[in-house]
Each structure stands twice: as C-alpha cells, then as structure tokens.
Amino acid sequence: MAEKQPGASEYVIEMLHITKEFPGIIANDDITLQLKRGEIHALLGENGAGKSTLMSVLFGMYKPEKGEIRKNGRVVEINNPNDATALHIGMVHQHFKLIEVFTVLDNIILGAEDTKAGFLTRKAARSKIAALSKRYGLAVDLDAKVEDITVGMQQRTEILKMLYRDNEILIFDEPTAVLTPQEIDELMQILKNLAAEGKSILFISHKLNEIMQVSDRVTVLRKGKYVGTVNTAETNKQQLSNMMVGRPVQLVVDKAPSKPGKVVLDVKHFSVPSRFHSRNAVNDVSFQVREGEIVCIAGIDGNGQTDFVYGLTGLEKAKSGSLTLCDQDITHLNIRKRSANMSHIPEDRHKHGLVLDFSLEQNMVLQRFLEPEFQKGQFIRFAEVRSYAERLIEKFDVRSGQGPVTKARSMSGGNQQKAIVARELDRDKKLIVAVQPTRGLDVGAIEYIHSQLVAQRDAGKAILLVSLELEEVMSLSDRILVMYEGEIVGELDPAKTNVQELGLYMTGARRDSVKGGKVS
Amino acid sequence: MTQKTNTRATETGRTILASLIAILTGILAGIAVIIIVGLCSESIPAQSIWDGIRLVILGVFNTGRDMSGNLTFGFNxxxxxxxxxxxxxxxxxxxxxxxxxxxxxxxxxxxxxxxxxxxxxxxxxxxxxxxxxxxxxxxxxxxxxxxxxxxxxxxxxxxxxxxxxxxxxxxxxxxxxxxxxxxxxxxxxxxxxxxxEGTKTGYIYKTSMIINDIIVDGVQTVAGTDIPEGAHLLATRGGVATxxxxxxxxxxxxxxxxxxxxxxxxxxxxxxxxxxxxxxxxxxxxxxxxxxxxxxxxxxxxxxxxxxxxxxxxxxxxxxxxxxxxxxxxxxxxxxxxxxxxxxxxxxxxxxxxxxxxxxxxxxxxxxxxxxxxxxxxxxAYNEYITDVIIAVIVYLSAFMLIIRSWLGGRRKKAASGKADKKGEVRG
Missing domain, CATH: 1.10.3470 (ABC transporter involved in vitamin B12 uptake, BtuC)
Structure with missing residues (x-):
C-alpha cells in the first residue's frame, strides 16, 4: 500500500508488522502502527503490552526480528538512537534524561552545541529556544538549574530539547505519570499546540481520560499483540478499556457504604520536621482511622503527605504528637514493632518497595523471612519461600518472565507494583497504609487493586490511602482529608463534594478550622 | 521448573567462561611480554623465550632442568x-x-x-x-x-x-x-x-621460635634455646605454629x-x-x-x-x-x-x-x-614482574566481565540484559 511517491504518503511514520522477541516472551507480535502527519496518536495498552518495546524499536534501541519501518513512505533502517535523531524522531522518556546540575539552556543544547573556535557559544541557541518557547507556550527559565525547577518545567525542557533539534515526530512515554493535575492540563494544551503546528505526536499512556481528551486516534496493544486502531471521536472510555484488557472492565469502584467500627489509628497533634527547611513538613495533624473505612489523604504532591507517611511508618522520626495503633502507643517504636499491626504500600517502589536485584520470591518475604514459616534455625526454607511466592503470584496475577526466580529489576513497573501490593495485603495487618497504590498502573490492574482494598475494608481493616489522583480519591475513599502545606485543611465526604471543591482545598484557596481538632 | 534451572545453569556457565576468558587473555598478554622482551634483549636466546613461556604457564609443575639443560615438568x-x-x-x-x-x-x-x-x-x-x-x-x-x-x-x-x-x-x-x-x-x-638471631634486623620473632626470658646478673634479657650458665629462667615464650x-x-x-x-x-x-x-x-x-x-x-x-x-x-x-x-x-x-x-x-x-x-x-x-x-x-633471565602484568590484565578484564558475559550470551541476550539497567523493561 505504500507504493506511492516518497513524501506523498499520508503517514509520516509507519511501523509495519513489527515482531520483537525476548527470552521467554514475545514483546511485540506482528504490530502495525501508522502515524499521520499532524495528529496526536495515542498508544494504549496495559503494563507489559509492549508499548515501550515498540517505541524502543522505533528509536533504534532494539532490533526487531521481523517487520519494517517507513518514514514518509520510504523504508528506513534505524540501528541506534542517532539514526532516529537524524530522521527527526524525538522522545521524552518517562524518567527524564536531564543533567541536574546543568542549566535548562545547557541541557537543551547538550549534544547539539554551537561552537566558535572551539568555544561554546550560547547566543544563537538562546534566541532560538526563546522563540520556540514562545511559539508553543513552553515557559521555562533558561538559566535555572534543572535540580531547582519543578517536574513540569523539566518536562517542558525535554520538549524544547526535541524542538531545538527540529524533530517532527515527538514521542511521549507516559508523560503525565509524574505531573500534578494542573501540570497535566498544561501539558495537554502544549500537545495540542504542537500538533496544530504540524508536529506528529505519539502519546504512550494507559490513562483513558487523557487519551479521550487529547488524541485523534488510538492504537491499542494487548499482551504484545495488535488489537486495533480507532478514531477517538468514535469511541469511548469503556470500549477502549475493554479493548485494552480484553474483557469488560468496571471503571467505577463498586462498594457498599462503609460501616466504621472501632478506632484503629489515632493521630494526635502529630508533627514531622522537614528534611529540607526549618519549618515542619507535617504540622499538628490529628485524625482517626476506624476499622472498615477507607480514609484518604488528598493533596498536591509535596504538601507533607510523604513526610506524614514516613513519620507514621517509622522511616523518619516525628517531632511531636502521638500515634496510637490498635490501643498501643507506637510514637517511639521502631519499624519492626510498628509493622506488627501495619502494612505499608510505599510511594516509591524502587526505593522502598523492592530490592531490585533480588528475585521476585526473595522480595515476597522481605519483611517475613524471619518468621518460622520461612526459616528454621536461621536457615531459609527455600521450598516454603518458593511455594508462598507462587501462591501470591497466582492470586494477584503478577506476570514475569521466569516466575518466582525473575529478578525484580527485569519486571514491568505495573507487575512490580502488583508484587508489592500482593505482599502487603497478604501480611494481613489491621491498618493498611497505601501510598499511591495504583501509580503507573493500567486500568485492569487499578480495578483489581481497588477491589482488593475495598475487600480489605469490608473485612474490617482500616485503610489509610494517600493519593494524588483525584479520580481515585473520589471513587475509593469513605472520607477525604485534604492536606495543604503540612496541615489538614478540610475533611470532605466524597458523596457530597466534587472535584472542583476538592481542588479549592488542595490549592489552599479554602480551609476549614480543623487544625489540631478532632475531625473524625 | 527444569527450564528455570537450565537458565540458571547457563548463567553460571557463562560466568565461569567469562572468568576463563579473562584468565586466558591475561596469560596471552604475559606471553606477548615475554616474547617482546626476549626479542628486544640480546642476552635472552630463543630457547629462553620458549622456557619463559612454558614457565609462566606451568611453572608450578617444573621439576628443574635435566642434564642437557632442558626444563623438565611433572608434579613438584x-x-x-x-x-x-x-x-x-x-x-x-x-x-x-x-x-x-x-x-x-x-x-x-x-x-x-x-x-x-x-x-x-x-x-x-x-x-x-x-x-x-x-x-x-x-x-x-x-x-x-x-x-x-x-x-x-x-x-x-x-x-x-x-x-x-x-x-x-x-x-x-x-x-x-x-x-x-x-x-x-x-x-x-x-x-x-x-x-x-643477630643477623636479622627489623624482623619480629618467628612464632615457632623458643624465646626464654632470663635474668643474667640482675638484668632481664632474652635468650634462645641455649640458656647461658648462671642465668635465671623467668618464662618461656613462643613455639607456637599452625x-x-x-x-x-x-x-x-x-x-x-x-x-x-x-x-x-x-x-x-x-x-x-x-x-x-x-x-x-x-x-x-x-x-x-x-x-x-x-x-x-x-x-x-x-x-x-x-x-x-x-x-x-x-x-x-x-x-x-x-x-x-x-x-x-x-x-x-x-x-x-x-x-x-x-x-x-x-x-x-x-x-x-x-x-x-x-x-x-x-x-x-x-x-x-x-x-x-x-x-x-x-x-x-626474566623476572617475576611479568606475572604482575598477567594479574593486571586479568583484573582489568574482570572489571569488564559483565560485558564479556553478555557478549557470550549473544546479541539476543545482550538486548535483554545488557540494557536491562535502564531500558530493558519489557513493558508497554
């Protein structure tokens, strides 16, 4: 079909019948993706569906076993990222590739610097970038160091990096995973601007809202296979999620009204010092969590939620106040003693959640290896560890290349998260602290984890959820506490509030006088 | 199950092979040095170069030279x-x-x-x-x-x-x-x-030596196994050995x-x-x-x-x-x-x-x-520093062993594990 004249093709990039295999897994099985000029094309799929692999093929990082890539109808050979750059293909990775101690300007020109008699000249670059940033509405401070700027501005820096190199095809790998709701809105506008200016955009995501909002067409992958390509205008969230997961998915959490019982966690006038400045990161916070309810701490990232969880779980020392868990004062107890009644799904799965160089089964017993079930006379009972891991893998559908012996590092982010959730929920503790439990997960996995948390609630557990996703906050929680600048500024009933009102509390525009008082 | 064990077995095999390659390359480097030094030096005849090569590989098994001056090998x-x-x-x-x-x-x-x-x-x-x-x-x-x-x-x-x-x-x-x-x-x-032992200056006693603390004419001193006449023996130390x-x-x-x-x-x-x-x-x-x-x-x-x-x-x-x-x-x-x-x-x-x-x-x-x-x-006529060259090469290559190992695994494995640090996640 591409027998047309070069340049006359409707598509800027075509990836035809791409097949890429890894030991034990076919990551891409006969996948076709065609990107029109000036469109925003979403690539949708669950974790492990093969989205990143496909993009790595396009970027020359992997060599496919079968298939071909065409640009403007002409077959091209892409053997390494330099080839991709020469073809004006640019990519913003999920984890930014910036040098923290360099300025924004230096990061943008890095690798494409102008020199004069061997010396670096920045003048031409500066004016070119300033023009680009104005044209596309990409506000950045060119002289700020990357380590000092917000994540949103870092992302804009990455986009400018691509534009500076005159890239026409822009790939965004899950660009919203690290952004706040406001920044996501800004990014959506930027993407539209870019497409309007004739850039072709590939947008990798598994967030249906964003895809519906911004894309023109959607290509769906499932378990390495091509499912189909649809026009966004002719589809809806339900159809997309069904295509992605391969079965009807419940998008709204199905739960009965909560029946709160006894108080499990009682936080009184709790303060945690900041690691960065002299003020308290968490200041005089008081609330209770009862059995059989899901209490959510909502807020924009960096308003003390992380510090509160560190203080609660014992990773950081508290400054003042008290914590009572299951009628026991745990304010000064160590992590092991606290965890007797508390399980913790940590915010950062690579830092705290997993030992990446351990196998999956070793990670499954990270807290429990000292229990008699898994050791005898200090010798690890390997058979028991194996069968326990296999049971959790089966029960929570954790997918990996080699089962229990897979190195955690080689697993996909979603399956890493599933492994952590499996481990923590199976520990069967009275209080479950879940910090962004569905971060970076696809619809199917989110549905599963949400239903698991509701099931735990109905089994009488107390659940403290910390989430940045407003949708999750609204649909999952029984009570919402909004945290702003380290203080709880409001308590809301999800049945009686809406996202707009929540947003007002989250940005500090409204606050109730609940500080220090009982809000339960 | 067996497939998993196999994967691990080939992994181990590959590691051992990578170490052996490091060793082999190190020895080859040593041999190269021997040949070069031999060719550059007039005092080293061709026979010596050949001896040097054999000794650097099998020196432990050397049993000396025979009547005609040729190296002999065997269990020593x-x-x-x-x-x-x-x-x-x-x-x-x-x-x-x-x-x-x-x-x-x-x-x-x-x-x-x-x-x-x-x-x-x-x-x-x-x-x-x-x-x-x-x-x-x-x-x-x-x-x-x-x-x-x-x-x-x-x-x-x-x-x-x-x-x-x-x-x-x-x-x-x-x-x-x-x-x-x-x-x-x-x-x-x-x-x-x-x-x-008067000739040994700067050394500590061997632990196996017998040291006798004695008093001679009211002055405390030490002696070996021979205690001078008239000396009063205080205690004996030493004589300890694995x-x-x-x-x-x-x-x-x-x-x-x-x-x-x-x-x-x-x-x-x-x-x-x-x-x-x-x-x-x-x-x-x-x-x-x-x-x-x-x-x-x-x-x-x-x-x-x-x-x-x-x-x-x-x-x-x-x-x-x-x-x-x-x-x-x-x-x-x-x-x-x-x-x-x-x-x-x-x-x-x-x-x-x-x-x-x-x-x-x-x-x-x-x-x-x-x-x-x-x-x-x-x-x-060579000196032992040639073996230091070998060890140095081996140490360098050991540091590159990860690369050798993935290279041994072929290109497919390289794609999967070599880039595993950052990009190897098989995800969508």
Whole structure:
C-alpha cells in the first residue's frame, strides 16, 4: 500500500508488522502502527503490552526480528538512537534524561552545541529556544538549574530539547505519570499546540481520560499483540478499556457504604520536621482511622503527605504528637514493632518497595523471612519461600518472565507494583497504609487493586490511602482529608463534594478550622 | 521448573567462561611480554623465550632442568605446597572483599585489616608464656585475637558509613595507613623484635621460635634455646605454629600447613551463610537497597557494620594465619608500604564474581601465577614482574566481565540484559 511517491504518503511514520522477541516472551507480535502527519496518536495498552518495546524499536534501541519501518513512505533502517535523531524522531522518556546540575539552556543544547573556535557559544541557541518557547507556550527559565525547577518545567525542557533539534515526530512515554493535575492540563494544551503546528505526536499512556481528551486516534496493544486502531471521536472510555484488557472492565469502584467500627489509628497533634527547611513538613495533624473505612489523604504532591507517611511508618522520626495503633502507643517504636499491626504500600517502589536485584520470591518475604514459616534455625526454607511466592503470584496475577526466580529489576513497573501490593495485603495487618497504590498502573490492574482494598475494608481493616489522583480519591475513599502545606485543611465526604471543591482545598484557596481538632 | 534451572545453569556457565576468558587473555598478554622482551634483549636466546613461556604457564609443575639443560615438568610437591600456602591469605582477603561486596560495600581496607590481624596474633603468640599455658590454647587465642583485631579494624569504616554516611572507600584507605603506622609503632615499642638471631634486623620473632626470658646478673634479657650458665629462667615464650596436619609430608619441602584448610573451611561457611541463611539474606538486602531494607525493618546500620566486621575478620585471619605459620617472618617497619596480599584480594574477589566458593579457586590461581613468576626468576633471565602484568590484565578484564558475559550470551541476550539497567523493561 505504500507504493506511492516518497513524501506523498499520508503517514509520516509507519511501523509495519513489527515482531520483537525476548527470552521467554514475545514483546511485540506482528504490530502495525501508522502515524499521520499532524495528529496526536495515542498508544494504549496495559503494563507489559509492549508499548515501550515498540517505541524502543522505533528509536533504534532494539532490533526487531521481523517487520519494517517507513518514514514518509520510504523504508528506513534505524540501528541506534542517532539514526532516529537524524530522521527527526524525538522522545521524552518517562524518567527524564536531564543533567541536574546543568542549566535548562545547557541541557537543551547538550549534544547539539554551537561552537566558535572551539568555544561554546550560547547566543544563537538562546534566541532560538526563546522563540520556540514562545511559539508553543513552553515557559521555562533558561538559566535555572534543572535540580531547582519543578517536574513540569523539566518536562517542558525535554520538549524544547526535541524542538531545538527540529524533530517532527515527538514521542511521549507516559508523560503525565509524574505531573500534578494542573501540570497535566498544561501539558495537554502544549500537545495540542504542537500538533496544530504540524508536529506528529505519539502519546504512550494507559490513562483513558487523557487519551479521550487529547488524541485523534488510538492504537491499542494487548499482551504484545495488535488489537486495533480507532478514531477517538468514535469511541469511548469503556470500549477502549475493554479493548485494552480484553474483557469488560468496571471503571467505577463498586462498594457498599462503609460501616466504621472501632478506632484503629489515632493521630494526635502529630508533627514531622522537614528534611529540607526549618519549618515542619507535617504540622499538628490529628485524625482517626476506624476499622472498615477507607480514609484518604488528598493533596498536591509535596504538601507533607510523604513526610506524614514516613513519620507514621517509622522511616523518619516525628517531632511531636502521638500515634496510637490498635490501643498501643507506637510514637517511639521502631519499624519492626510498628509493622506488627501495619502494612505499608510505599510511594516509591524502587526505593522502598523492592530490592531490585533480588528475585521476585526473595522480595515476597522481605519483611517475613524471619518468621518460622520461612526459616528454621536461621536457615531459609527455600521450598516454603518458593511455594508462598507462587501462591501470591497466582492470586494477584503478577506476570514475569521466569516466575518466582525473575529478578525484580527485569519486571514491568505495573507487575512490580502488583508484587508489592500482593505482599502487603497478604501480611494481613489491621491498618493498611497505601501510598499511591495504583501509580503507573493500567486500568485492569487499578480495578483489581481497588477491589482488593475495598475487600480489605469490608473485612474490617482500616485503610489509610494517600493519593494524588483525584479520580481515585473520589471513587475509593469513605472520607477525604485534604492536606495543604503540612496541615489538614478540610475533611470532605466524597458523596457530597466534587472535584472542583476538592481542588479549592488542595490549592489552599479554602480551609476549614480543623487544625489540631478532632475531625473524625 | 527444569527450564528455570537450565537458565540458571547457563548463567553460571557463562560466568565461569567469562572468568576463563579473562584468565586466558591475561596469560596471552604475559606471553606477548615475554616474547617482546626476549626479542628486544640480546642476552635472552630463543630457547629462553620458549622456557619463559612454558614457565609462566606451568611453572608450578617444573621439576628443574635435566642434564642437557632442558626444563623438565611433572608434579613438584614443594612448589605445589608453596602454592597452597600462599593461596591461604589470598583466599581469605579475597573472601573479605567478596563478602563486603555482596553487602554493597567495597572493602579496599583489607591491607589494614590484614596488618591488624597479623599484629594482634604475633603479640598474643609471642607474649603469652607457653611455659604455663598450653601451646594450642595460645595458638587459638592468637588466631581468634587476629580475627577480632581485623574485625574491629573493619568496623571503623563500617561505623562511619552506617552512622555518618561516609564513603567506605575513603575511610578504608585512611584506616589502611593508620593501621600500617600503628603496627610499626606498637612493634617498635615491643620486646618482640628479633634480637636472638643477630643477623636479622627489623624482623619480629618467628612464632615457632623458643624465646626464654632470663635474668643474667640482675638484668632481664632474652635468650634462645641455649640458656647461658648462671642465668635465671623467668618464662618461656613462643613455639607456637599452625599444625601441619601431615600436609608437610604430602607436599615435602614446602611451607604448607593446616591454614589452607581453615581458609577453605571459612570460604565454605561463608558461602552457606550468604546463600542459605537469614543473615546472608539481610546482608544482601542491605547491600542491594539500603532503603528497602530499612522499610522492611531490617536493621540496615547494624548490617553494614556487621558486614565490614566480617570482612575485617577474614582479612585479619589472613594476616593471623600467615603470621602463625611459624616459618614466616614479619618485617615490622610497615608504615611505608601496605601488604600487597590485601590488594590482590580485590582481584581474587572480582575474578570470583564475589562468590565465596569461587574465591577458593581464584585465590589458588593467583598464587599459582605467583609461583610461576618465581620460577621465571629462578630459571630464566626474566623476572617475576611479568606475572604482575598477567594479574593486571586479568583484573582489568574482570572489571569488564559483565560485558564479556553478555557478549557470550549473544546479541539476543545482550538486548535483554545488557540494557536491562535502564531500558530493558519489557513493558508497554
């Protein structure tokens, strides 16, 4: 079909019948993706569906076993990222590739610097970038160091990096995973601007809202296979999620009204010092969590939620106040003693959640290896560890290349998260602290984890959820506490509030006088 | 199941093959040096070049020259025994580096810990009067004391790392020189300097020597086995040495003793600890990810200190067993140079990919090269530094072993594991 004249093709990039295999897994099985000029094309799929692999093929990082890539109808050979750059293909990775101690300007020109008699000249670059940033509405401070700027501005820096190199095809790998709701809105506008200016955009995501909002067409992958390509205008969230997961998915959490019982966690006038400045990161916070309810701490990232969880779980020392868990004062107890009644799904799965160089089964017993079930006379009972891991893998559908012996590092982010959730929920503790439990997960996995948390609630557990996703906050929680600048500024009933009102509390525009008082 | 075991088996095979390639390349480099030096030097005839090549590969098996001056090869118990004797401290320092490395720590402090070990052992072995305490108890106390001293010395960088987050490499380098100076100072103050054998200046007594504390004309002094007439014997010290356990008859004419068995035993014990026990699990968890260990209520600080203490104990044991051999002499002015055996331990551990069992073989191999070098010096115009070239090449290649390993796995494997650090996630 591409027998047309070069340049006359409707598509800027075509990836035809791409097949890429890894030991034990076919990551891409006969996948076709065609990107029109000036469109925003979403690539949708669950974790492990093969989205990143496909993009790595396009970027020359992997060599496919079968298939071909065409640009403007002409077959091209892409053997390494330099080839991709020469073809004006640019990519913003999920984890930014910036040098923290360099300025924004230096990061943008890095690798494409102008020199004069061997010396670096920045003048031409500066004016070119300033023009680009104005044209596309990409506000950045060119002289700020990357380590000092917000994540949103870092992302804009990455986009400018691509534009500076005159890239026409822009790939965004899950660009919203690290952004706040406001920044996501800004990014959506930027993407539209870019497409309007004739850039072709590939947008990798598994967030249906964003895809519906911004894309023109959607290509769906499932378990390495091509499912189909649809026009966004002719589809809806339900159809997309069904295509992605391969079965009807419940998008709204199905739960009965909560029946709160006894108080499990009682936080009184709790303060945690900041690691960065002299003020308290968490200041005089008081609330209770009862059995059989899901209490959510909502807020924009960096308003003390992380510090509160560190203080609660014992990773950081508290400054003042008290914590009572299951009628026991745990304010000064160590992590092991606290965890007797508390399980913790940590915010950062690579830092705290997993030992990446351990196998999956070793990670499954990270807290429990000292229990008699898994050791005898200090010798690890390997058979028991194996069968326990296999049971959790089966029960929570954790997918990996080699089962229990897979190195955690080689697993996909979603399956890493599933492994952590499996481990923590199976520990069967009275209080479950879940910090962004569905971060970076696809619809199917989110549905599963949400239903698991509701099931735990109905089994009488107390659940403290910390989430940045407003949708999750609204649909999952029984009570919402909004945290702003380290203080709880409001308590809301999800049945009686809406996202707009929540947003007002989250940005500090409204606050109730609940500080220090009982809000339960 | 079988498929999984197979994957692991090929993985192990690939690791061993990568080590062998490093070794082979190192030896080829050594041969190249021999040929080049031989061709450039007029004093070395072609026959010598050929001898040199053979000795650098098979020096341990040399049995001298025959009537017509040709090298003869066969089992040589002396060299073989000496190889095992020299392997003993190398296995232990290799073990020291390997154990720390498994916990994510780079123990470059083995030389200092080695000195601490040898110092403590010599003081204990030569100070406790064997006239009143059984020799085997003195030996045991000296050995354990040496290990303890090494452990304590290893604790210092461990504590600095755990409590103040000071890089252990820097702390280790400083404790190395502190140890070297301290050991010189302590021996300088001591009464262990060999004054009985007058020709030996600057050396400490061999632990196997008999030292008699005597009073002659009201002045306290020391004497060897011959006590002068009219002297009053206060106490007898020394006569302590690691039992030979019959190994000296098996390897006649060599320095070997039971120490090599202790080294092998320790390697096996630590293999079991690291791979099979909860302690090993904890140490590795802390090494791979200190934050995750802390999150899982594994005491990270304790484990870092413990790991360095164990590493120190192994290097201390190396010094201790070397000192307690009874046929070695310790030159006590150590402050100007650090014992090479501590640094070679790094190469031993690297080549063994930090596997305690593999350390037994790589340690022995390093010692094998050492003896070959010695043979080269004895029998040809070459000197033993050529074996240093070989070791250097091997060390460099060991550092590249990851690359060699993925290269061995072919391109498919390379795509999957070589880039695994950043981009290898198979996800959508």
């Amino acid at each position: 118990p002396t060299y073989f025994g000496n190889m095992l004797f020299r392997a003993m401290p190398l296995i232990l320092t290799g073990l020291s580096v390997a154990i720390a490395y498994k916990t994510g720590l780079f123990n470059i402090g083995a030389p200092g810990q080695y000195l601490a070990g040898i110092c403590a052992s010599l003081f204990i072995a030569l100070s406790i009067p064997t006239s009143s305490v059984p020799v085997w108890i003195v030996w045991l106390a000296a050995f354990l004391g040496g290990m303890l001293a090494g452990a304590l010395w290893g604790c210092i960088p461990g504590l600095l790392k755990a409590l103040l987050n000071i890089n252990e490499v820097i702390a280790c380098i400083m404790t190395n020189w502190l140890s070297a100076c301290l050991v010189t100072f302590l021996f300088n103050m001591s009464n262990l300097k060999n004054v009985i 039992p030979k356990l019959g190994l000296d008859t098996l390897f006649a004419g060599s320095q070997i003793n039971g120490g090599i068995l202790i080294a092998i035993l320790l390697a096996i014990i630590f293999y079991i600890i690291m791979e099979k026990t909860t302690l090993g699990y904890q140490l590795k968890a802390c090494g791979f990810n200190r934050h995750a260990a802390r999150y899982a209520s594994i005491p990270d600080k304790r484990n870092i200190v413990l790991s360095m203490a164990i590493a120190g104990a192994m290097a201390g044991a190396a010094g201790s067993l070397y000192g307690l051999s009874g046929n070695t002499e310790f030159y006590w002015t150590t402050y100007q140079s650090l014992p090479q055996v501590g640094f070679t331990g790094i190469a031993v551990a690297l080549l063994a990919v930090s596997n305690p069992l593999a350390v037994i073989f790589t340690g022995t191999f390093m010692s094998y090269l050492n003896i070959n070098g010695q043979q080269l010096t004895n029998l040809t």
